[in-house]
Amino acid sequence: MTIYGDLSESSSLLNILSKIKPDEIYNLGAQSHVQVSFDVPEYTANVTGLGALRLLDVIRHLKLPVRYYQASSSEMFGKVSDDKHQNENTPFNPQSPYGLAKVFAYHLTKIYRDSYHIFASNGILFNHESPRRGITFVTRKITMGLSRVKLGLQGTLKLGNLSSQRDWGYAKDYVEGIWKILQYKTPEDFVLATGETHTVRQFVEEAAGLLKFDLVWKGKGVKEVGIDKKRNKTIIEIDPSYFRPKEVDYLLGDASKAKKLLNWKPKINFRKLVEIMLKNDFDLAKKELKLGRKVFVKKINI
Numbered sequence: 001m002t003i004y005g006d007l008s009e010s011s012s013l014l015n016i017l018s019k020i021k022p023d024e025i026y027n028l029g030a031q032s033h034v035q036v037s038f039d040v041p042e043y044t045a046n047v048t049g050l051g052a053l054r055l056l057d058v059i060r061h062l063k064l065p066v067r068y069y070q071a072s073s074s075e076m077f078g079k080v081s082d083d084k085h086q087n088e089n090t091p092f093n094p095q096s097p098y099g100l101a102k103v104f105a106y107h108l109t110k111i112y113r114d115s116y117h118i119f120a121s122n123g124i125l126f127n128h129e130s131p132r133r134g135i136t137f138v139t140r141k142i143t144m145g146l147s148r149v150k151l152g153l154q155g156t157l158k159l160g161n162l163s164s165q166r167d168w169g170y171a172k173d174y175v176e177g178i179w180k181i182l183q184y185k186t187p188e189d190f191v192l193a194t195g196e197t198h199t200v201r202q203f204v205e206e207a208a209g210l211l212k213f214d215l216v217w218k219g220k221g222v223k224e225v226g227i228d229k230k231r232n233k234t235i236i237e238i239d240p241s242y243f244r245p246k247e248v249d250y251l252l253g254d255a256s257k258a259k260k261l262l263n264w265k266p267k268i269n270f271r272k273l274v275e276i277m278l279k280n281d282f283d284l285a286k287k288e289l290k291l292g293r294k295v296f297v298k299k300i301n302i
């Protein structure tokens with residue numbers, strides 16, 4: 001059964017929750033694209049920040065005995081002062097309207113937990129990826145884009161900042177983690193992360209290697225290009241329109257609390273993650289080539 005609602009409408013949330021009376025709520029709803037949040041900051045604050053408030057407030061008024069999960073994000077850490085791991089005690093320093101809206105929702109979850117004794121927990125998740133990832137996020141853009149370049153379906157892949165570092169894990173592992181967070185005996189906040197960090201450049205190199213490109217980098221800054229040495233052809237270009245007004249340069253999570261209390265740890269490592277995503281997208285690109293029409297996407301433009 002599908003019931004429609006919207007995080008920007010309290011009345012629709014009231015309607016849904018009073019009808020369903022769920023045992024658990026996972027609030028994964030958001031305007032979740034960091035760069036887009038600079039273009040639509042008000043909408044982002046409304047859905048990503050106030051959306052959580054609306055849900056929690058309906059829970060409070062209906063006195064629902066529900067367990068509430070808030071999808072908090074490593075973007076809340078933002079600019080970190082050193083290159084150590086970030087954990088549940090690391091201060092937040094968000095760098096985007098999205099990160100700030102998530103900080104609001106994070107604190108509100110704690111405030112409602114303490115004030116109204118709602119079972120409300122935050123999962124602070126580092127980047128989690130899979131073949132289901134939207135194609136405007138960098139991992140999927142790379143696996144999709146390089147697969148299409150390989151088969152001659154597009155000339156080059158245009159990217160922004162290659163130097164930022166992310167702790168990338170496999171979404172399926174993280175979904176198990178968030179379920180475990182809500183099954184825990186008390187409502188608490190947990191970081192979920194792999195404990196490994198890689199640059200966007202390393203992600204590109206890993207994917208290019210699996211596709212048997214002989215990738216070399218030439219030039220600097222916006223003039224830098226990635227060349228396939230075998231064919232002496234440019235396959236990666238830098239497009240400054242993908243640079244963010246403010247960047248989060250470095251993220252590396254420490255999930256030792258989740259490991260200790262929830263017995264959670266990710267099974268899929270960085271290399272395997274790239275492999276899973278690439279296989280999916282290379283198969284899609286092959287289908288596109290065979291059918292002679294786009295089966296998945298017209299244009300990657302964010």
Ligand code: GDD
Binds near residue numbers: 032034126136160302
């Ligand atoms: N999207 C995108 N497109 N990012 C690029 C590109 C590009 O062409 N080129 C370089 N990047 C860099 C971004 O500047 C950023 O530093 C990094 O790649 C990752 O960008 P995204 O994949 O868009 O993810 P994100 O880290 O900003 O945010 C994601 O992860 C968060 C968890 O920490 C989103 O899923 C958020 O909703 C989530 O909270």
